[in-house]
Amino acid sequence: MKLLSGKNHCNxxxxxxxxxxxxxxxxxxxxxxxxxxxxxxxxxxxLETLDCRRCQKEMQIAFTVERCHNLIERQVNxxxxxxxxxxxxxxxxxxxxxxxxxxxxxxxFLSPSAIDNLLxxxxxxxxxxxxxxxxxxxxxxxxxxxxxxxFEVINYMVDRVDEYRNTLxxxxxxxxxxxxxxxxxxxxxxxxxxxxxLLKRIKxxxxxxxxxxxxxxxxxxQCRRQLEQEMVGILLNITHKVKIFTRNKATQIFYExxxxxxxxxxxxxxxxxxxxxxxxxxxxxxxxxxxxxQAM
Numbered sequence: 001m002k003l004l005s006g007k008n009h010c011n012x013x014x015x016x017x018x019x020x021x022x023x024x025x026x027x028x029x030x031x032x033x034x035x036x037x038x039x040x041x042x043x044x045x046x047l048e049t050l051d052c053r054r055c056q057k058e059m060q061i062a063f064t065v066e067r068c069h070n071l072i073e074r075q076v077n078x079x080x081x082x083x084x085x086x087x088x089x090x091x092x093x094x095x096x097x098x099x100x101x102x103x104x105x106x107x108x109f110l111s112p113s114a115i116d117n118l119l120x121x122x123x124x125x126x127x128x129x130x131x132x133x134x135x136x137x138x139x140x141x142x143x144x145x146x147x148x149x150x151f152e153v154i155n156y157m158v159d160r161v162d163e164y165r166n167t168l169x170x171x172x173x174x175x176x177x178x179x180x181x182x183x184x185x186x187x188x189x190x191x192x193x194x195x196x197x198l199l200k201r202i203k204x205x206x207x208x209x210x211x212x213x214x215x216x217x218x219x220x221x222q223c224r225r226q227l228e229q230e231m232v233g234i235l236l237n238i239t240h241k242v243k244i245f246t247r248n249k250a251t252q253i254f255y256e257x258x259x260x261x262x263x264x265x266x267x268x269x270x271x272x273x274x275x276x277x278x279x280x281x282x283x284x285x286x287x288x289x290x291x292x293x294q295a296m
Contacts, residue, residue, distance in 0.1 A: 057262050060133065061255065065254050065255075071126075072243060075121055076239050080235060080236070084232060087235070090109050090231065095168065118242065153237070164227060167219060167223060168216060
């Protein structure tokens with residue numbers, strides 16, 4: 001190998017420097033593309049992590065709402081069972097004239113205080129679930145009210161009770177008139193005292209009405225069963241409306257709380273990820289920690 005002299009070696013240095021800088025310039029676009037590609041991969045990974053955490057939180061909210069619906073279902077069904085057990089006593093007193101019809105329907109049977117107590121229990125259960133999920137209660141839930149009294153249906157039931165009472169009264173009058181007619185007919189006949197006394201013991205009007213199922217006892221039981229079925233129908237209708245109302249309100253409140261606490265935060269965090277240039281791994285780690293912390 002021929003060694004370069006000192007003079008020739010010095011002359012070659014500018015040439016070598018020029019070729020080296022030229023090589024660096026060639027690799028500079030490639031290095032820039034690698035960095036941009038790494039940033040894209042990093043953003044994509046962060047967005048996928050954010051979507052995963054958001055789905056987890058939405059699933060948690062959905063499960064909590066479903067749990068609230070089940071709580072409402074159980075509480076309304078328990079209330080329905082208690083009220084059903086007392087209906088028989090209401091019907092007997094109403095048909096027997098021991099209770100005033102309007103006072104019974106508007107104050108005793110499904111009274112506003114009973115509905116209010118049911119709503120208070122439901123709202124308390126919803127508040128507990130909200131504290132578990134969001135760490136705070138919904139202030140306005142205490143103001144939720146529902147007017148469950150259906151005045152049109154109640155007035156209809158008042159008229160129905162009057163009809164049942166009139167039916168029973170007419171049956172009693174018919175039996176009494178039949179018995180009196182029978183006694184009067186016996187008095188016009190020339191019967192022996194023993195036979196006349198024996199025939200008077202036979203209540204022909206009572207027997208005749210009973211044979212066609214129109215005696216007081218049979219009619220009273222029929223009217224009582226019909227009235228009981230109608231009152232059960234009213235109870236089912238009103239409690240169903242309460243159930244639908246409270247379930248819809250619970251769903252609305254939970255998702256409003258989610259939008260106010262987590263939804264807006266996830267949106268701003270996604271915007272931050274898409275617009276920020278991550279020059280350091282620490283920035284990406286910080287964003288990931290914020291995502292995990294918010295999803296807890």
